[in-house]
Amino acid sequence: MCACNPVEIRYNVDKELFASSKLHQPFVLKGYDIGPCVEKWSVKYLCSEGADKVATAHVSESPNMNFIDKNFSYKKMKFSTLVQRASEQVHEEYFTTPTEYYYFRSLGEDVRKKASNINEQFPALSNDINFPDLITDGHFFSSVLRIASAGMQLWTHYDVMDNFLIQVSGQKRVVLFPPTDALFLYLKGDKSEIVDIDNPDLNKYPLFAKATKFQCILQPGDVLFIPALWFHNVVSLEFGIAVNVFWRELDESYYDAKDVYGNKDLVPAARSMDIVNRALKVLDALPGPYKDFYARKIIAHIEDKALAK
Numbered sequence: 061m062c063a064c065n066p067v068e069i070r071y072n073v074d075k076e077l078f079a080s081s082k083l084h085q086p087f088v089l090k091g092y093d094i095g096p097c098v099e100k101w102s103v104k105y106l107c108s109e110g111a112d113k114v115a116t117a118h119v120s121e122s123p124n125m126n127f128i129d130k131n132f133s134y135k136k137m138k139f140s141t142l143v144q145r146a147s148e149q150v151h152e153e154y155f156t157t158p159t160e161y162y163y164f165r166s167l168g169e170d171v172r173k174k175a176s177n178i179n180e181q182f183p184a185l186s187n188d189i190n191f192p193d194l195i196t197d198g199h200f201f202s203s204v205l206r207i208a209s210a211g212m213q214l215w216t217h218y219d220v221m222d223n224f225l226i227q228v229s230g231q232k233r234v235v236l237f238p239p240t241d242a243l244f245l246y247l248k249g250d251k252s253e254i255v256d257i258d259n260p261d262l263n264k265y266p267l268f269a270k271a272t273k274f275q276c277i278l279q280p281g282d283v284l285f286i287p288a289l290w291f292h293n294v295v296s297l298e299f300g301i302a303v304n305v306f307w308r309e310l311d312e313s314y315y316d317a318k319d320v321y322g323n324k325d326l327v328p329a330a331r332s333m334d335i336v337n338r339a340l341k342v343l344d345a346l347p348g349p350y351k352d353f354y355a356r357k358i359i360a361h362i363e364d365k366a367l368a369k
């Protein structure tokens with residue numbers, strides 16, 4: 061049993077209230093008309109609409125894909141092959157052991173310079189989907205097509221932008237943790253080191269016991285609001301298709317101009333991290349116990365001066 065808090069469910073969201081940031085908590089928006097994609101996006105339709113495209117998929121023998129063991133590889137294939145294979149994989153919990161799990165997230169035309177935009181990469185598909193009418197004009201950043209085979213679990217991570225995750229087909233479990241849990245999640249960059257959040261090794265990760273889990277099961281047609289910096293871990297309970305839309309809540313100048321994924325730390329945060337790393341090098345000049353003592357003093361100082369009270 062999961063000691064989880066349910067993610068709030070809403071059937072209506074007031075645009076002004078949303079824009080005022082008063083709703084900066086995850087919620088599942090139900091009953092929003094996301095368009096004909098829910099009925100139209102069958103495997104056959106997707107294969108025909110993206111038939112000529114080449115796609116790069118994450119492929120793994122483990123359902124629990126993660127960057128810590130790097131237990132997946134990137135494989136290039138025809139988009140239609142990817143959709144076909146991803147849809148055919150059966151998760152062992154249900155039937156038999158699959159040989160491969162697939163995960164696809166669309167990328168921009170120039171993967172290093174441009175963020176994904178499904179209007180450009182999948183123009184025919186983009187006509188079938190309505191994004192929630194809640195994003196402030198001019199703040200849009202990217203739209204990403206995501207395809208996952210049954211059982212696929214995506215590592216716990218945060219993004220620096222607000223995000224609507226629009227579930228088009230298949231059920232999906234999403235577990236979220238608030239940004240204030242950052243110290244309990246053993247971060248490596250934007251990802252948590254804890255790969256198995258359902259059976260965590262609490263000897264290795266004792267602080268994880270303090271984390272606050274929020275959970276929802278997305279159904280086709282549901283839209284999940286994932287605010288910037290909220291950690292999320294996603295399990296596709298079935299073969300699933302989703303689109304997510306990222307947008308910038310803050311002024312553009314806060315964001316790294318080279319960020320095409322929406323996950324590079326904000327410019328002042330990245331600069332602060334560089335300065336901390338330089339400070340740590342300075343501290344290295346001290347013998348062990350002195351270094352430890354001053355490191356603790358610095359932690360106390362940061363806690364006092366920078367954490368929200």
Ligand SMILES: O=C(O)CCC(=O)C(=O)O
Nearest residue numbers: 206214223225294302304
């Ligand atoms: O649903 C997925 O496949 C992943 C969602 C995700 O990580 C995101 O929306 O940022």
